[in-house]
Amino acid sequence: MSPLSTVAPPTVKKTSSVGSRIRGGARYAPTLATLVLFILMFVVGAGMYPSFLSGQVLLNLFIDNTFLIVLAVGMTFVILTGGIDLSVGAVVALSMMVTATMLQNGWNPAIVILAVLVIGGGLGLLMGMVIQYFDIQPFIVTLAGMFLARGLCYVISLESIPVTDPFFTEMAQARIPLSEELFISPGVLIALVVVGLAFFILHHTRFGRTVYAIGGNENSAMLMGLAVKSTKILVYCVSGLCSAVAGILFSFYSLSGYSLAAQGMELDAIAAVVIGGTLLTGGVGYVLGSVVGVLVLGIVQTFIAYDGTLSSWWTKIVIGGLLLVFILLQRLFTRRTA
Amino acid sequence: MKSILKNRLAWPVIALVALLAVNQIFRADFLSLRMQDGHLYGSLIDIMRNGAPTILIALGMTLVIASRGIDLSVGAVVAIAGAASCAYIAASPEPASPVTAAMAVLIAVVAGLVLGVWNGFLVSTIGIQPIIATLVLMTAGRGIAQLITDGQIVSVTNDSYKAIGAGYLFTLPISILITAVVFILASVLTRRTALGTLIEAVGINPVASRLAGLRARNIIWIVYIFSAFCAAIAGLMISSNVTAADANNAGLYIEMDAILAVVIGGTSLAGGRYSLVGTVVGAFIIQTLTTTVYTLGIPPEVTLVFKALVVLTVCLLQAPKARNLLRNLRPASPLRTKEKVAV
Numbered sequence: 034m035s036p037l038s039t040v041a042p043p044t045v046k047k048t049s050s051v052g053s054r055i056r057g058g059a060r061y062a063p064t065l066a067t068l069v070l071f072i073l074m075f076v077v078g079a080g081m082y083p084s085f086l087s088g089q090v091l092l093n094l095f096i097d098n099t100f101l102i103v104l105a106v107g108m109t110f111v112i113l114t115g116g117i118d119l120s121v122g123a124v125v126a127l128s129m130m131v132t133a134t135m136l137q138n139g140w141n142p143a144i145v146i147l148a149v150l151v152i153g154g155g156l157g158l159l160m161g162m163v164i165q166y167f168d169i170q171p172f173i174v175t176l177a178g179m180f181l182a183r184g185l186c187y188v189i190s191l192e193s194i195p196v197t198d199p200f201f202t203e204m205a206q207a208r209i210p211l212s213e214e215l216f217i218s219p220g221v222l223i224a225l226v227v228v229g230l231a232f233f234i235l236h237h238t239r240f241g242r243t244v245y246a247i248g249g250n251e252n253s254a255m256l257m258g259l260a261v262k263s264t265k266i267l268v269y270c271v272s273g274l275c276s277a278v279a280g281i282l283f284s285f286y287s288l289s290g291y292s293l294a295a296q297g298m299e300l301d302a303i304a305a306v307v308i309g310g311t312l313l314t315g316g317v318g319y320v321l322g323s324v325v326g327v328l329v330l331g332i333v334q335t336f337i338a339y340d341g342t343l344s345s346w347w348t349k350i351v352i353g354g355l356l357l358v359f360i361l362l363q364r365l366f367t368r369r370t371a
Numbered sequence: 372m373k374s375i376l377k378n379r380l381a382w383p384v385i386a387l388v389a390l391l392a393v394n395q396i397f398r399a400d401f402l403s404l405r406m407q408d409g410h411l412y413g414s415l416i417d418i419m420r421n422g423a424p425t426i427l428i429a430l431g432m433t434l435v436i437a438s439r440g441i442d443l444s445v446g447a448v449v450a451i452a453g454a455a456s457c458a459y460i461a462a463s464p465e466p467a468s469p470v471t472a473a474m475a476v477l478i479a480v481v482a483g484l485v486l487g488v489w490n491g492f493l494v495s496t497i498g499i500q501p502i503i504a505t506l507v508l509m510t511a512g513r514g515i516a517q518l519i520t521d522g523q524i525v526s527v528t529n530d531s532y533k534a535i536g537a538g539y540l541f542t543l544p545i546s547i548l549i550t551a552v553v554f555i556l557a558s559v560l561t562r563r564t565a566l567g568t569l570i571e572a573v574g575i576n577p578v579a580s581r582l583a584g585l586r587a588r589n590i591i592w593i594v595y596i597f598s599a600f601c602a603a604i605a606g607l608m609i610s611s612n613v614t615a616a617d618a619n620n621a622g623l624y625i626e627m628d629a630i631l632a633v634v635i636g637g638t639s640l641a642g643g644r645y646s647l648v649g650t651v652v653g654a655f656i657i658q659t660l661t662t663t664v665y666t667l668g669i670p671p672e673v674t675l676v677f678k679a680l681v682v683l684t685v686c687l688l689q690a691p692k693a694r695n696l697l698r699n700l701r702p703a704s705p706l707r708t709k710e711k712v713a714v
Contacts, residue, residue, distance in 0.1 A: 117502070163683070167690040172441075174500070176627055177682045184675030191672060300510055313503050334562050346517035346618075353511020360507065361498055 040324060063310030064322035071325055074332050082339050088215050094331040098127065099220040100279040100286065100295075104302040105323040106231045107275025110268040112306050113235075114247045115315030116171040118269060120160065121177035121276045122298035124153055126291070127182040128280020133194035133202075133290025142200040150277045154181065157273020161266035165263055175269075178300070186292035196284055204285045212221070220282045227278060231320045248315025271276040281327070304352055305330055308359045329355065382688060383636055383652045388657045394666045410539045414662065416547075422658035423546040424445060424605035425451070426651055428625055429632035430557050431598030433650045436633050438594045439574040439642025440494060440501035445602040447512020448486050449622025452479035452606030453517040457616035460527040465548075472531035476607060483603025486512075487596035495591035509626070516618035526615040535611040546608045553601065558647055567645075570594060574642030632657055635685045654683075 079086040092267030095102070104121050106254025111118045128149045135145045150170045164171050196202070208216040235241035245266040246254040255261045283295065333351050337343045394414070395402050404413035430446050435442045453569045456475035463471045486508060493504035538545045561567030572580040573587045581587045605625070634640060635656055636649030660681060663676045 111600065133425055145573070163687075166692065168692045169686050169690050173630075173640065173682070173686055177679045177686070180627075180675045180682065181679035184673060184679060187672030188670075188676060275543060300506070303506065304510060307503070307525070313500060344517070344522055346514040347521060349514030350511045353507050353514065354508060357507045359499065360503055363702060364499060 035121075046161055048259040053312050061310075063312075063359065064319055064325070065310075066362060067309055067322060067329060067359070069323045071329050071332065074329070074336070078332070078336060078339070080185075085110070085335075085339065090335065091339075092211070092217050092221075094328050094335065095221045095224070095336075096218045097286075098327050098331045099218070099224040100283040101298070101301055101327045102224045102324055103227050103275050103279040103282060104298065105305040105327050106227055106320055107272035107279075108299075108302045108306050109309075109311055109318060109320050109323045110244060110271045111171075111229070112248075112303075112313060112316055113244050113318055114265055114268050115128070115251070116164070116268065117175065117303070117313075118157075118160075119172065119175040120132070120156070120182055121272060121279070121302055122295045122300075123179040123182035123186070124273060125186055125277035125298060125302060126186050126293070127156075127278040127297040128153055128277045129284050129287075129294055130186045130194070130292055131190045131290075132281060132284045133196050134189055136196055136201065137194060138197040141251060142198055146281055149281055150274060153277025153280065154270050154274040157276070158266065158270040160268030160273070165262055165266050165270065171269075180279045183292070189292070191292060193289050196288045196290065202210055203283060205288050220285050223278070223282060226255050227275065228320060228324055235320060240267065243290065244268060245316060248312075248317070250316075301330060301352075304356050307363075309357055310363075380637060380646065380649050380652065382685075383649055383656060386635075386685065387652055387656050387659065390656060390663055393413070394659070394663055395670040397666050410544075411542045417502070417546065417704060418655065418662055419547050420544045421661075422654050423544075423550045423659065424608050424622070425632060427553055427601045427605045427608070428551050428598075429629040429636075429650045429654045430554060430647060431594075431601030432626075432629045433633050433636070433638055433645050433647055434557070434561065434570055434594040435598045436630075436638055436640060437570050437574045437642060437645035438591055439577065440591065440594065441630065441640070442490065442505045442595060442598045442602075443502065443626050444486065444490060444505040444508035444512055445598060445605075446622040446624065446626045447509050447516065448483055448599050449485065449531045449604035449606035449609060449625060450513055450516035450616075450618050451519065452483050452603035453610030453621045454516040454525070454618040455482045456532070456607060457525040457527050457610055458519050460529055460532060461525050466527060466700050467529050475529075475532060476535070479602065479603050479607050483606070484596060485601045486603075487599025488592070490599065491592035491595035494595060495588040503712050513618060516616075516621075518592065520616055520618045522618070523617050524617050528614065530541040532611050534615050535607050537612050546612070548606070553604065553653065554647065558598070560689050562646070566590075566593070569647065571643050574645075602606050616691055628654075631682055635682075 075085075075091070078090075084090070099203045104125065108118060108121060131149050131152060134143055135148065136142065140148075156178060160171075160174050165167060204219050207219050209219065209222070210216045237242060239260075242260045243254065243261070246257065246259055247261055247264060251261060280295075284290065287294070305326035306312060306318070306323045307326070308329055309318070309320060309322030309324070330352060333355070334348055337345065337347055337351075391402065398414075400414075402413075402415065404411055404415060406412070428449070432442055432445065459475045459478050463474075463561055465471050490505055490508060493499050493507070494501050497504075507652070527551055535549070540548055561570065565634050569580070569585060569590050570593075572583070572585060573590045577587050586605040592624035602622075606622060609621050630640075633645075633650050634653070636646055636651070636653030638645040638649060657678070661674055662677060664677055
């Protein structure tokens with residue numbers, strides 16, 4: 034009796050710590066796998082094309098994908114709670130249309146940006162409230178949101194509207210030099226600030242912890258007394274805000290508003306989040322993983338651009354393939370930890 | 372009256388009738404049908420013909436959703452089926468012969484079945500969530516379709532092939548007849564055999580149905596294969612109607628329309644009980660809505676806004692929470708309280 038009891042505690046402690054370490058490792062594994070894949074692709078690219086190795090190619094991945102990074106960040110919040118937001122692409126287009134139209138009518142850029150943020154955040158908030166209060170699947174509500182936002186784009190204008198505002202053109206053309214040869218755009222800084230903010234919110238605030246808790250088990254989160262309702266509404270607001278920011282960044286990038294822009298971008302955002310190691314069932318995943326996910330999508334496009342013989346549709350096929358590989362990987366890890 | 376209103380089909384049917392009535396008010400000849408050159412013409416026929424691909428896909432989607440799944444890849448399957456058949460016809464030595472058309476149809480259907488098997492494999496054998504599993508094909512599928520057509524819009528000239536989407540038989544468009552046949556087949560197969568009940572059982576509780584000795588996996592295979600089959604036929608219709616395969620735009624967003632049709636028709640996205648008739652009514656509502664926008668003289672670009680509002684309204688009407696809210700707003704009648712006591 035007594036020898037047993039004296040022996041038992043350390044073994045229990047040991048197995049539990051090993052167990053948690055394995056589980057912890059499994060939690061990071063998909064994200065790490067993405068990072069390894071990204072580095073591998075970069076190395077392979079450098080081996081195939083000498084000019085690939087320049088730092089600017091890496092920085093261009095950021096410059097060309099600022100909006101997607103921000104979108105993926107917003108989507109990460111939603112997916113972490115186990116939801117989905119199909120409206121983001123349409124909200125990006127709506128933000129661009131509102132920006133272009135208001136600027137054309139001579140509004141101050143600061144007011145325009147504020148208005149776009151309010152519209153994006155408001156739409157997200159509205160969708161979140163419908164999802165939460167009426168208990169309708171996020172899929173359907175955000176689908177309706179997508180129709181609404183895309184329809185409003187068409188109502189504003191069917192034509193492409195150019196943006197000629199000096200502030201916007203300045204933001205589009207400005208380059209921030211990092212060294213003699215390397216530079217980034219202001220949009221990259223904004224995207225990185227969004228990523229930093231999201232990282233802080235998810236890992237260092239009560240709201241962030243609640244997001245993870247809801248994705249882990251909504252009922253437990255509720256029983257623990259966490260603010261499940263308001264958090265579930267707010268994640269859609271966050272995603273809407275991110276879509277608005279992405280819309281502004283896309284305006285910086287393209288200097289126009291077009292109602293058909295950003296079609297299918299919601300799929301790219303979801304793909305980036307999944308490739309970045311966030312479980313679609315919610316509860317597990319990292320914003321930084323989603324950023325790496327976007328970079329992987331970006332490097333696939335760069336590869337195809339460098340190759341020259343591959344047609345653009347290979348991008349879609351490769352992204353689909355990557356999506357499959359990472360979903361299978363996730364399946365493997367969840368099965369092991371379950 | 373009360374029992375009629377309680378029927379799940381009541382609200383969708385009322386909505387459809389109301390939409391048709393609005394159209395009739397604004398255009399007196401809306402509901403009239405006329406014969407011309409041995410073909411039936413009229414707005415109703417147009418609605419049915421334009422809605423045929425959506426109805427077909429929605430039928431497949433209904434069974435998938437009943438099994439607690441979802442199939443996002445149908446739009447991509449539409450594109451692949453159209454691309455495969457048109458590419459075959461364009462490359463064949465006799466691009467105008469009926470045999471070539473028959474082969475093209477066969478190729479499209481086989482392609483659809485293979486893609487259905489793929490989705491079924493991911494969902495049932497690997498056990499991936501349906502929304503994600505089909506997302507893979509949704510993303511990659513359009514790329515595959517573009518690969519088949521080499522990024523071009525492939526146009527074909529083949530009268531037999533054109534008949535699928537634009538031809539007439541017994542005074543009716545062939546696409547409507549095909550859809551009707553698939554609807555009857557699906558209804559008979561699921562309601563006259565145990566299949567429908569089994570699908571519902573899997574949708575309500577997959578674990579329990581497996582423990583009850585049901586091969587849940589096989590049922591899941593069947594619904595995804597059927598869904599892709601319907602999508603392939605719809606792809607044939609769409610590409611045949613314009614005698615060209617457009618890998619980028621054929622069937623774009625059709626998965627959304629199909630899912631909406633299913634939801635409007637009263638089938639819950641949570642799986643379980645489903646109604647094929649409801650789905651058809653739902654698809655008609657969506658198609659009539661588009662027509663209504665034109666009839667009322669609303670600029671067509673507003674269609675999507677209109678659709679969003681209708682979708683939200685219908686979903687809210689069906690959500691139990693919203694219904695309870697409405698019920699509480701009304702003063703409780705003494706009759707109802709009595710009923711409750713009696714129960």
